[in-house]
Amino acid sequence: MKKEGASKVLIVDDEQDMLTGLERLLGYELPQVIVETASRPQQAVAMVERNAYDVVLLDIRMPDIGSMELLKILRQKDPWLTVVMMTAYGSIETAVEAIKRGAYDFVTKPFDKNVLLQTLNKAIERNSLIRENLDLRRRAQGEPPLDQFIGQSEAMRRLCEQIRTVARTDYAxxxxxxxxxxxxxxxxxxxxxxxxxxxxxxxxxxxxxxEHLLESELFGHKKGAFTGADRDHRGIFEEAHQGTLFLDEIGDIPVGVQTKLLRALQEGEIKPLGDVKAKKVDVRILSSTNQDLKEKIRQRTFREDLFYRLNVVTLRTPSLRERREDIPLLAAHFARIACRELDVPVKRFSQTALEALMECDWPGNVRQLQNVVRQAVIFSPEDVIRWEDLMRIEMSLGSVGTVEHRCTMGSSKPLTPYKDAKEKVLQDFTFRYIKDLLERTGGNVSRAAEYSGLTRAALQKIMRRYGIHSQEFRSET
Structure with a gap:
């Protein structure tokens, strides 16, 4: 039976034992993922034509059609398909070539279970982001790229204005x-x-x-430059000539490669491994990181001169905590997308549910919010997603903590049920009101009762409940 809203992974391998083992492993470790298999290239092509898969796990050696040709055909059927190659250690060079031709990543046999699961999870996340962006583009119908940014907060308006400004330049x-x-x-x-x-x-x-492949991937290599280099290989810098190169998570580049990257940025040229001649390249560099590069500089794990080459202009993407006022817009947007994906009537959030979402700290930011909204759409029985539905996500999935101890979406501050929250606000108001009343009347309970419209007995009852004593407010004569 299909798991509603689950991700779908297609495994393509001509060895039935491998298919059975992987299907069993992923079914146990990733219960929210639908796993399907294909043992022949033609079968895989037909399945991709009929279904939308989040990830295809493709063996590097397939009969009848070579893996590169099969990769090309699959991506022709779905240009945005996320493909992860499976390869033996002796075929890593072929897997890297596959990445150049559109594969997302590769894993080596025999599998390290943790590496395999981490790679698949990242591939699924990447596919989710791509599909989301495609949906935004389709809806934009040619509108400017900044229309893809959902939000009206000051932080988002400032970021969009910065993007417009730096886009006109050629700075890193x-x-x-x-x-x-x-x-x-x-x-x-x-x-x-x-x-x-x-x-x-x-x-x-x-x-x-x-690490041992990164330099070759960035700058290329000549045939014979190292064991297994059986042909010339164009690097990513050459592929991006006159365009833009985006180095995601730049803080993870090894120090040895940093030195050669610095030279490429300074001189505007690269030297492929095994080549004696440098090649001129015209590339604009964009890079990103979620790490503190200045701290890495102090630890001598990131070159300071490279940092200043990359950091001509700095943009900072705000966390969701810094733009909580955008959460209702984002939640509504993601709900519309999820409803369209599931082919169900559009659902909206109740006010208390939105308030609950806005209370959370969101350590996973927009991506985490989108996942929670998807779950809310699936598990809410009505057209309105209520606070209780968010709590049901808590109990049924166990993915975001418990109602009693954590914010539903990962905040360190607990979510309070609406009734309790309302009572707390009322108590705070009453306490402040009575104190202010007694301060203004100098502790005279009769006058305070008259001004407030309460009877003296009712006012004294409230004072006893909150531990407020009139003598604390009387001026000494």
Whole structure:
């Protein structure tokens, strides 16, 4: 039976034992993921034509159709498909070539379970972001890229104005911000508004490429430069010539590669591994990080001169905590998308549910909010998503803590039920009101009762309940 709202992964391998083992592993470790398998290339192509998959896990060696050709066909069927290659250690070079041709990442056999699960989770998140951006583009119908940014807060207006300004320049831009705040979306908006918009934008997830391959991927290599280099290989810098190169999570680049990256930025040229000649490249650099690069400089794990080359202009993506007033707009937007995906009538949030969402700290930021909204759409039985539905997500999924101890979406501050919250506000108001009343009347209970419209007995009862004593407010004669 289909799990409503679940992600879908297609595993393509000609070894049935491998398919069975992976299907069993993912079914146990990722219960919210639907796993389907294909043992033949033609079967995989037909399945991608019929279904929308979040990730395809594709073996590097397939019969009948080579893996590169199969990758090309699958991406022709779905240009935004996220493909992760499975490869033996001896075929890593082929997997890297597959990344150049559109694959997202690769994992090596025999699998390290944690690495495999982490890679798949990241691929699913990446696909979710891509599909969301595509939906925004379709809805925008050619409107400017900044219309993809949902929110009317001062922080978002300031960010959009900064994007417009820096897009007109050719300066290197460092985008700083927490995970899930849309740093890649900012980079794509800058490129789309820049004079280089008609050229390539190439995004590189720096932590995803093994250290021993990163230099070759960035700058390329000549045939024979190292064991396994059986042909010349164009680097990402060359691929991005006259366009834009986005280095995601730049703080994870090894120090040795940092030195060569600095030279490329300073000289405007690269030297592929094994080549004696340098090549001129014209590339605009955008980079992002969620780390404190100045602290990494103090720890000598990041070059200071490279930092200033990358940090000509700094943009900071605000966390969701800093723009809470945008949460109702974002929640409504994500709810519309989820309802359309699930083919159900549009649902809206009640006021108390919105207030609950706005109370949370959101450590996962916009991405986390979107996931919670999707769950709320699935589990709310009516057209209005209520506070109780958010609590039901708590108890049924266990993904965001418990009602009694944590904010529903990961805040350190507990969510208070509406009735209790209202009572607390009323108590605070009553306490402040009575104190102010007695201060103004110098502790005269009769006059205080007269001014407040209460009887003396009723006022004294309230004072006893809150531990307020009239003598504390009487002036000494």
């Amino acid at each position: 831009v460092l985008i700083q911000g927490e995970s899930g705040t849309g740093k890649e979306l900012v980079a794509r908006a800058i490129h789309s508004l820049s004079p280089r918009r008609d050229q390539a934008l190439i995004a590189v997830n720096c932590p995803a490429i093994p």
